[in-house]
Each structure stands twice: as structure tokens, then as C-alpha cells.
Amino acid sequence: MNKLQNKLTFLCIILGLIGALYVNLYVSATWVESRIQYQTYLTEQGEWAYVKQGNEQIISDVTPYEQSPLAQHKLNLLTSEPEIKEQWVVISDVGQNPILLRADYHFKVWSLLPAFIAIALCLISREPLLALFSGIVVGAFMLGKFDISQEVLIPNMATTDAASILILYLWLLGGLMGIWSKTGAAQAFAEMMSERFVTGPRSAKLVTWMLGVLFFQGGTMSTVLVGTTVKPMADKANVSHEELSYVVDSTASPIAAVIAFNAWPAYIQAFIFVPGVAFLATEADRIAFFFSSIPFSFYGIFAVIGTLLLSLEFTVFSGAPIRKAISRARLTGQLDAPDAAPISAKELQETSVPEGYNPHWIEFVFPLVSLIGIAVVTFIFTGTPQIHWAFGGALLIAVLFALGKGMQIREMLNGLGIGWKGVVVASVILMLAITIGTISKQLGGGIYLVDLLGEELPFWILPVVLQLLTMIIAFSTGTSWGTFAIAFPLAMPLVWDISQNEMLANPEVFMMICFAGVLNGSVYGDQCSPISDTTILSSMTTGCDLMDHVKTQLVPATFAASIAAVLWTLCALFMS
Incomplete structure (x- = not known):
């Protein structure tokens, strides 16, 4: 970093810490009532129950809404934390089925401070480790947790998610990439593809695009599979790392929202149950609703089309940053910008x-x-791909191949070590990204943004408002699935109420349009966030500088999102 960057970085950190201490000392939490609407039913014994993760859960106690301490009119009177955080209630004007009432809180716009600091520092310093850690410290201070190691890092790193990252991305993926580096298998594959299929940048990117479409499970698995597969041949074909990481990232979650034969519908359907809405009554109904809404997934459709056009060397919609990267790679052979700092080690x-x-x-x-x-x-x-089994099996086969062809055990272990060293920084970045996402959720940033919505909005603007809110939530937290869990339970009942108040002729179509706005807004925010796991992994597996990937991807992604916003508005006006 130069002197100006150092000064701006230092200033940003100091202002963030001052803001965090101010919130901790002087800003009171705003408590908000959240209603979680499960598909409840009466058992043969006459008890209320619901199904969670495949198991029947009995509801032991139900309270009238007016008597609950978690009702909004009572939360407004609070001067301290409520004694209970959730309670099953019956709301007379909604129906007789119990609803889970939960007390959430936020610090208004201050809730977004940790994410803002982390993203600002990523842009200023281009050092994701420093940016993420600073955001974590700011968030921890806001919550009054001043022992960062004991109260924040250790609890978050001693979780299933953290262990999964260490096993999958450090041990298994790192080990596999290290073995391929040691055996020269990746380079041999690149040479074979170059001789038979890939004749230049266009064909290399087309292969990348087709693999991204083929691996339509989305998320981290798609980025890792496609990125590690295509990098050797794309490097040989002189494809810039900015181009490659964009194609890999933009055919991950966007394609999963369009070709939805994956885990997404089963996960999301649990969040879109609305009492009294017949077409969302059962799990099968909600999954069918998901698939019926796919034609309205305009962002996902245009994101995938945009990467296809780039693969065909049609760069009008790709933006100036990507065109600059293309020109640099073709004219000079430099696959990275001069000041780039890729998060994958040179050994790989x-x-x-x-x-x-x-x-x-x-x-x-x-x-x-x-x-x-x-x-x-x-x-x-x-019902879900067992990623650890898949990568573990691949690593085992790669090791057996190497040993079977005569490689010494010492050389094989050296290859594993090279791989582990090569991805350790990216694994730490991923763990810090998960930690700051958890802190942002604790601070209620997503709850605050959704709480800004009101039922007085004109119905035709609601899809775009939901898109913008979920874009901000996902960009700030670095997760689309986490945004689904926050936004859908709050947005879908609101959409239904507005459709009834406005007496729309086609409320189901309007619900599909708004559903697509939430789904696609979340995908955009996750895809463009520098603290997202898919963004980090796309950069790592393609050898791209993280912030170069973010800045070059932001232009075409925003263009696709803008077209989607216009189309959702027109559909809401003329099809609802």
C-alpha cells in the first residue's frame, strides 16, 4: 500500500472503532417482533406440532398474542433485554394455527457498520485479511465483546461451519491441488485440452461456461469444481484471471437459481409458508411455486447470458474493467494486473x-x-451432495494414482504440504468471512433493512424494493442462503397482504415476481460481496486477486440486475 492508502486505512479503522464504542455505550437496541410461520398441524393426541429437519416437533405451550411479552406493542416498552426470546402464540386475526414469535433486535443503521468497515477496507487497502478482521473487531466492540479471541474467534471457529471449511478447503481441496501440482496432472490436462479442444481464449472460456452450466448445484461446490478444472487450460490459452473468475462465479449461484434441480427449492420452501395462501399450503406446493417462478429469475438468466457473451468475445456488456483485463492479457501475456496479490500461493x-x-x-x-x-x-x-465424501474420494484416487505410478511417499507428502500451504490464506479468509457474517446477523443488519419496508408501498415497486434490500443484506453478510432465511419469512406475508389490499387480479403471479426479486437480489449481493465464500473461492481457484475479481465482476452483474429490475416492474404492472 502507498502512503495515502495507509492513511485512509488507518483512518477507517479508527473511525470504525470510535463508532463501535459509541454504539456500545450510548445506542440502545431496537427490539422487533418477528413471526415465523411453520406449517403446524394437530396430532392424533390433539397436540399442535410441526416438522423441522424431517422430525416432528411438539408445541408444548401456546399463548394468546395479546398476552405475549414478545408482541411488538410490549417490545416497544422495553428498557432492557426481554426475559424470553421466542414463544408460540395464536393471533386471532390470522387463524388458529400457532405462530412462533421471536424477539430480534437491531441498532438501526449502525447495525451495518461492521460490514461497511470490512468492505470499505477491502476497497481501500486490497487486504482482505485486514479488512475482515477489522470488521470483526468493530462488530465485537458494538456487542460489548472486547476479548476478541475468547468471545468471538474461538466460539465461531469451534463450529461445524468452521470445521467444515478446514476439512474441505484446507485439507481436501488443498491436498488435491497440491497432488495435481506435484504430479503435473493439471498441466498435462491443459496441454491435452489445448491440443484437442481449446485453440484460444474464446474456446477456453466456452468450456468454462459449459462446465459452469453443467455443475448447476451452485455455490461453493460449483466454483471450486469449475475453477480448479479450467485454470490450467485457461492460463495456457492466455485468458486473464479477471475474465476467468467472473465466468466461474457468474455461472455458480445464478445458474442454480435457473436450473433449480438442486438443494435450493427444498431449503427455500421452508421459509415461504404463508397461512391462508392455498398455493403455498404444503411442501410440494411451495416447491412447485419455486419452479413456476423460474421464468421471472431475470437476474440469473441475464447473468448466465452475460458470461456466455463474454465467452464468445462479445464484450459490450462486460464493462471497461474486464475489457482492460482482456487487452492486457492478449497484448502482454500478463494474466493479472501489475499490482495484483492473488490469494492462492504461487506454489499452486x-x-x-x-x-x-x-x-x-x-x-x-x-x-x-x-x-x-x-x-x-x-x-x-x-437429497444433498456429500461434498466432503466427493473431495475425499478424489484426493484418495489422486494419491493412489501417484503412488501406483512410482512416486515416492516423501514426494507425495511434499505435494500435500504444498497444497495445504497454498490455500491456508484463503481458508483463513473464509473463516473470517463466516465470523463477520455471524456478527452482522447478531447485530440485526438484515432485520433492520427489512423493517424499513411498510405496507403503504405501491405494489408495482415492491419487487424492486425487495431486490435492493436483499442485495444490500447479502452484500453485507456475504451469504445468499442466510439472506433467504432473513428475508423470505418477512417478505412473503407482506407481499400477500399488499396483493390483497390492492385487490390484484393475479396475486399468485405477483407473489412469484416478488419471490424472484428476493431470490435474485440475494444471489447478486452474495456474488458481488468481497466477504462471500463463493467470491473468495472463485478468486482462489482461478488465481485472481480478490478485489480485482470484485471490481471487474461488479459492472456486468449490476447491468444484469438493472435489466431485471426494469422487467420485474413491468411484469408487476401488466401481469398482476
């Missing part, structure tokens, strides 16, 4: 094949095919 971008070992492309393809096969088979039989 080089090969260190032992003397006498003959690399073969099948050593790259066979583990990759087994990885995809295990993921697909486990998805068919368990």
Missing part, C-alpha cells in the same frame, strides 16, 4: 514434478470424474 501455480515421473492427463480427469460422480450419487440418494 507451478509444477514440481519429481525427476523420472511422467504426468498424464488421466490423473487429473479420473479424480475429477469420481468427485462429480460421488456428488451426484449422494445427491440422488440423500
